[in-house]
Amino acid sequence: MKKIICFLSTCLFLSSTSLFARDYISIVGSSTVYPFATLVAEKLASEGMKAPVIESTGSGGGHKLFCAGIGVEHPDITNSSRAQKDKEFQLCKENGVTDIIEVIIGNDGIAFAYSADYDYGDLNLTKEQIWQAMAKDNKNAPKTWSDIDASLPNVEISIMAPPPTSGTRDAFDSLVMKKGCVKEMLVADGDCKKYREDGHVIEGGEKDELYVEHISKEKGAFGIFGYSFLSNNTDKVKASKIDGVEISMEGIQDYSYPIARPLFFYIKKAHIGVIPGIMEYVNEFVSEEATEDYLLEAGLVELSPSDRETVLDAVNNQKNYK
Amino acid sequence: MNNTVTQERIIALRKKRSAQDLRFKYYGFIAMCLALAVLVFLLYSIFSRGFTAFQKTTILLEINYDQEVLKLTPDSTEKEIEKGKFFKVKKNALNNVFENLSKSDAKFIKKLFSTNIDNEIKNYFLNNPSVLNTKQKLWVTAHSNVDQMLKGNASRDVPEDRRKLNDIQLSFIDQLVQENRIQKEFNNFFFTRADSRHPEIAGIAGSFMGSLLTLFVVFILSFPIAIGASVYLEEFAPKNKLTELIEVNISNLAAVPSIVFGLLGLGVLLNVFGFPRSTPLVGGTVLALMTLPTIIIACRASLKAVPPSIKEGALAIGATKSQAVFHHVVPLALPGTLTGTIIGLAQALGETAPLIMIGMVAFIPNIPTGITEPSASLPVQIFLWVESAERGFQEKSAAAIMIILLFLFMMNALAVYLRNRFEKKW
Numbered sequence: 001m002k003k004i005i006c007f008l009s010t011c012l013f014l015s016s017t018s019l020f021a022r023d024y025i026s027i028v029g030s031s032t033v034y035p036f037a038t039l040v041a042e043k044l045a046s047e048g049m050k051a052p053v054i055e056s057t058g059s060g061g062g063h064k065l066f067c068a069g070i071g072v073e074h075p076d077i078t079n080s081s082r083a084q085k086d087k088e089f090q091l092c093k094e095n096g097v098t099d100i101i102e103v104i105i106g107n108d109g110i111a112f113a114y115s116a117d118y119d120y121g122d123l124n125l126t127k128e129q130i131w132q133a134m135a136k137d138n139k140n141a142p143k144t145w146s147d148i149d150a151s152l153p154n155v156e157i158s159i160m161a162p163p164p165t166s167g168t169r170d171a172f173d174s175l176v177m178k179k180g181c182v183k184e185m186l187v188a189d190g191d192c193k194k195y196r197e198d199g200h201v202i203e204g205g206e207k208d209e210l211y212v213e214h215i216s217k218e219k220g221a222f223g224i225f226g227y228s229f230l231s232n233n234t235d236k237v238k239a240s241k242i243d244g245v246e247i248s249m250e251g252i253q254d255y256s257y258p259i260a261r262p263l264f265f266y267i268k269k270a271h272i273g274v275i276p277g278i279m280e281y282v283n284e285f286v287s288e289e290a291t292e293d294y295l296l297e298a299g300l301v302e303l304s305p306s307d308r309e310t311v312l313d314a315v316n317n318q319k320n321y322k
Numbered sequence: 323m324n325n326t327v328t329q330e331r332i333i334a335l336r337k338k339r340s341a342q343d344l345r346f347k348y349y350g351f352i353a354m355c356l357a358l359a360v361l362v363f364l365l366y367s368i369f370s371r372g373f374t375a376f377q378k379t380t381i382l383l384e385i386n387y388d389q390e391v392l393k394l395t396p397d398s399t400e401k402e403i404e405k406g407k408f409f410k411v412k413k414n415a416l417n418n419v420f421e422n423l424s425k426s427d428a429k430f431i432k433k434l435f436s437t438n439i440d441n442e443i444k445n446y447f448l449n450n451p452s453v454l455n456t457k458q459k460l461w462v463t464a465h466s467n468v469d470q471m472l473k474g475n476a477s478r479d480v481p482e483d484r485r486k487l488n489d490i491q492l493s494f495i496d497q498l499v500q501e502n503r504i505q506k507e508f509n510n511f512f513f514t515r516a517d518s519r520h521p522e523i524a525g526i527a528g529s530f531m532g533s534l535l536t537l538f539v540v541f542i543l544s545f546p547i548a549i550g551a552s553v554y555l556e557e558f559a560p561k562n563k564l565t566e567l568i569e570v571n572i573s574n575l576a577a578v579p580s581i582v583f584g585l586l587g588l589g590v591l592l593n594v595f596g597f598p599r600s601t602p603l604v605g606g607t608v609l610a611l612m613t614l615p616t617i618i619i620a621c622r623a624s625l626k627a628v629p630p631s632i633k634e635g636a637l638a639i640g641a642t643k644s645q646a647v648f649h650h651v652v653p654l655a656l657p658g659t660l661t662g663t664i665i666g667l668a669q670a671l672g673e674t675a676p677l678i679m680i681g682m683v684a685f686i687p688n689i690p691t692g693i694t695e696p697s698a699s700l701p702v703q704i705f706l707w708v709e710s711a712e713r714g715f716q717e718k719s720a721a722a723i724m725i726i727l728l729f730l731f732m733m734n735a736l737a738v739y740l741r742n743r744f745e746k747k748w
Contacts, residue, residue, distance in 0.1 A: 028681075035711060038685040056684075116484060208711070232712060233711065298519075
């Protein structure tokens with residue numbers, strides 16, 4: 001009996017207070033931001049700081065973990081390839097995570113890419129054409145690209161798209177599927193954002209590398225993924241122009257490339273000062289040394305000077321974003 | 323007359339039957355060949371891609387350890403040396419790789435080298451402080467792009483804008499090759515460093531340590547519990563409905579998908595007990611739960627295999643039941659138990675799915691030193707490398723697969739050895 005009481009009290013003790021202090025930063029979130037965050041983490045670790053632990057959980061999964069509460073068992077920072085949704089902000093609030101700093105780290109373009117081994121000439125697609133190829137509720141249901149427009153190549157439509165949990169998918173949906181939606185072609189009560197389910201659009205995983213593998217091997221296959229993966233694999237894949245604009249650093253920075261979006265991370269203010277090193281990490285991330293050197297090289301497109309100032313202001317004064 | 327007909331029929335039937343026999347033998351042979359071919363293909367594809375990862379490319383660099391530039395004196399302490407201006411020394415060395423380099427060319431040269439060479443230059447100095455104010459020729463690590471190009475994993479025949487290295491850089495590399503200032507050597511980083519975002523300095527030491535620590539936790543937790551449970555069930559438990567139910571459920575648990583144990587770890591260990599995420603402590607606990615049924619089943623089988631006469635003999639000369647069990651039955655069953663445990667551990671070593679749930683799939687650039695420090699494990703490391711954008715990680719992940727296969731092979735060999743060495747035939 002004594003032993004049982006002992007065991008139960010130990011359990012209670014363990015569950016009420018966290019027995020384990022944490023002296024390193026815990027980061028979760030988007031797989032698109034992951035490569036940049038790990039670069040910053042490694043830089044800090046090489047300078048003698050205890051290395052932050054970074055998990056790639058997808059933007060949605062990241063916000064869920066981030067908003068679960070305050071305390072060492074919850075992550076300090078979540079990376080996100082889209083802005084935090086109201087629903088997620090509410091969840092945070094319910095769990096006591098009220099003070100959140102938003103940091104925009106840079107811009108990323110979404111590439112609509114295909115194998116570099118196939119020469120389609122100067123391929124230029126419009127949002128409307130991409131929508132027609134991908135939408136489930138398109139009356140015409142084209143089989144080949146030339147069904148959409150005679151000037152496009154006569155190859156079967158096959159597109160690998162990110163899964164619904166991905167921030168890339170959210171951004172692509174609002175920038176292409178919604179804006180490119182052709183109302184006249186939509187079936188009655190149709191949904192612009194639904195993807196085809198007849199095999200012409202395949203849902204891939206969160207792993208961008210698989211997209212590159214897939215489209216580089218299959219003729220006519222297209223893939224949707226972030227600019228950093230494109231720039232790291234230019235010998236295997238190339239991207240189509242969108243509305244006549246080629247994907248490039250400059251185009252992404254000034255948003256003249258139509259499928260560009262900002263990347264974020266969110267900081268739990270209550271953890272600053274409790275977990276050592278959070279501000280060092282954030283300052284390194286937004287420092288010029290990082291954004292103009294190794295992050296840029298890895299494919300993170302810099303913020304415009306005015307946006308940068310707003311971000312630095314938010315970081316330096318630890319401003320809540322909402 | 324009738325007799326001969328019957329005889330002929332019997333002979334014909336026998337021929338048919340033996341033909342069937344032969345056919346079956348061939349089917350079996352073909353099946354085995356197919357399985358072997360698949361295995362060989364798998365091993366070939368891994369080895370052919372992975373073996374290059376055991377070599378790294380290094381470039382000869384002349385470094386001038388000038389005390390003015392370094393801001394050091396011959397009697398600087400180690401702490402002062404740590405803060406020495408080694409990046410300046412590096413910059414000077416890089417500017418002098420070739421004579422009369424223009425500024426833009428110097429920039430291209432810089433990209434041929436790993437970002438880690440500051441540390442290499444510093445470490446060389448820490449080991450040989452006497453080189454102050456001398457010029458030293460050091461082999462330093464080349465950038466992964468150079469490495470991949472020289473290994474033939476990245477093609478140089480594609481147009482310039484589709485390559486990681488431009489034409490000027492290629493001509494520099496060719497010149498270095500001609501002057502024998504570039505070489506391939508054993509990749510010690512692969513075995514001594516933890517994960518990195520730069521393929522040329524990424525290694526498996528961190529994840530290997532993580533795997534060892536995790537297996538340690540698995541062993542500490544599962545071995546005593548499994549022995550206790552199986553000894554109780556086999557020797558002491560009353561044979562009734564309840565124990566039968568438990569027995570059936572242990573066999574069922576052994577077949578539960580591993581991800582379920584991951585969910586259990588997330589729900590109970592992390593959320594209720596507040597164990598630290600991403601640590602071998604949680605990973606080991608979850609994997610211990612997963613391997614327990616496997617080990618219990620193996621333990622019970624080996625306890626059952628001990629002849630009852632041994633226990634009965636002990637009981638006959640007055641030993642108590644627990645004396646008979648612990649002095650005679652358990653020691654005799656130990657080899658079988660150990661074999662079962664090792665096979666259970668091997669299964670735990672290769673597991674990734676439950677570790678995703680408890681946060682062990684994370685980037686950790688340090689080598690863990692304790693079970694409450696965040697760490698990755700070998701299969702997780704492979705998972706992380708496979709999905710990385712940089713080309714250099716492709717061969718790294720194949721090489722890590724080779725290491726994990728070797729590790730598994732060694733564990734299984736140990737299990738076989740223990741069984742053959744200590745097993746008793748009755």
